Amino acid sequence: MSAKKIIFLNQKGGVGKTTSVVNLGAALAILGKKVLLIDFDSQGNLSSSLSVDNGANGAYEVITKQISALEACQKTNINNLEVISANIDLAGLNIELVNLENRNFFVKEALSSLDDKFDYIIGDCPPSLGLVSVNSLVWANYVIIPMQCEYLAMEGLNSLMRTVATIKRTLNTSLEILGILFTMYNKRTKLSIEVVEDVSQYFDSLVFKTLIPRNIRLSEAPSHGLPIFSYDNSCSGAKAYYKFAQEVISRVE
Numbered sequence: 001m002s003a004k005k006i007i008f009l010n011q012k013g014g015v016g017k018t019t020s021v022v023n024l025g026a027a028l029a030i031l032g033k034k035v036l037l038i039d040f041d042s043q044g045n046l047s048s049s050l051s052v053d054n055g056a057n058g059a060y061e062v063i064t065k066q067i068s069a070l071e072a073c074q075k076t077n078i079n080n081l082e083v084i085s086a087n088i089d090l091a092g093l094n095i096e097l098v099n100l101e102n103r104n105f106f107v108k109e110a111l112s113s114l115d116d117k118f119d120y121i122i123g124d125c126p127p128s129l130g131l132v133s134v135n136s137l138v139w140a141n142y143v144i145i146p147m148q149c150e151y152l153a154m155e156g157l158n159s160l161m162r163t164v165a166t167i168k169r170t171l172n173t174s175l176e177i178l179g180i181l182f183t184m185y186n187k188r189t190k191l192s193i194e195v196v197e198d199v200s201q202y203f204d205s206l207v208f209k210t211l212i213p214r215n216i217r218l219s220e221a222p223s224h225g226l227p228i229f230s231y232d233n234s235c236s237g238a239k240a241y242y243k244f245a246q247e248v249i250s251r252v253e
């Protein structure tokens with residue numbers, strides 16, 4: 001078994017990265033895959049969305065090699081779904097690593113022992129293209145770019161694509177963009193429809209067919225510490241993330 005390593009990356013804040021990591025991960029686990037989610041964001045939203053302990057022994061301790069990656073894996077309420085948590089300690093990592101020659105390889109080295117333990121390892125990046133995000137790009141096989149169906153959605157997309165292309169050329173030749181995922185889609189607004197049309201025209205088959213709707217249940221579930229499938233399995237958000245998971249499987253397997 002060699003894990004498929006996917007990161008959700010967009011330096012824009014609040015576009016649905018964490019929501020997508022939680023619910024893609026849960027859907028894959030429900031479909032029988034062995035899944036690990038990694039919180040690369042010092043905000044720790046992924047950890048709290050799944051109500052795991054985000055005290056010590058999280059991503060920071062793993063990346064700085066104080067503990068092994070396997071020791072940091074925590075079980076969740078969902079079978080087959082584990083998490084490595086994060087907290088504010090991770091925020092200092094950018095500064096701690098900046099002068100080290102191998103600064104871009106810390107995540108890859110720290111996580112390599114997990115490759116034969118999971119089918120999917122999915123990372124939730126912070127809203128920045130800083131050193132932690134670069135490290136996660138060096139480690140991953142695939143990038144998914146979530147994009148909110150709002151005005152200025154494409155802003156920043158060029159620098160994001162450029163960063164991914166640079167890493168692919170220099171530090172990780174096997175890196176691929178798996179796709180662009182639209183989130184918070186509202187079929188009743190002209191703007192949502194136009195954003196999807198514009199981006200699809202430009203990026204064509206890179207755009208995932210599944211559109212994640214704006215759905216209040218998706219925003220409520222994290223406060224209960226649950227993925228959408230445990231909170232409200234029949235809502236439109238649950239159906240969409242389930243369909244998205246099947247699309248991801250068909251793209252990578």
Ligand SMILES: Nc1ncnc2c1ncn2[C@@H]1O[C@H](COP(=O)(O)OP(=O)(O)OP(=O)(O)O)[C@@H](O)[C@H]1O
Binds near residue numbers: 125185
């Ligand atoms: N499809 C959706 N429908 C309704 N609300 C959503 C949806 N997706 C995400 N949200 C809500 O929008 C907010 C931002 O989502 P989320 O935290 O997933 O974004 P993010 O990209 O991880 O943010 P950050 O950049 O701060 O890490 C959250 O309050 C979340 O509950």
Ligand SMILES: [Mg+2]
Binds near residue numbers: 018046124
């Ligand atoms: Mg987030």
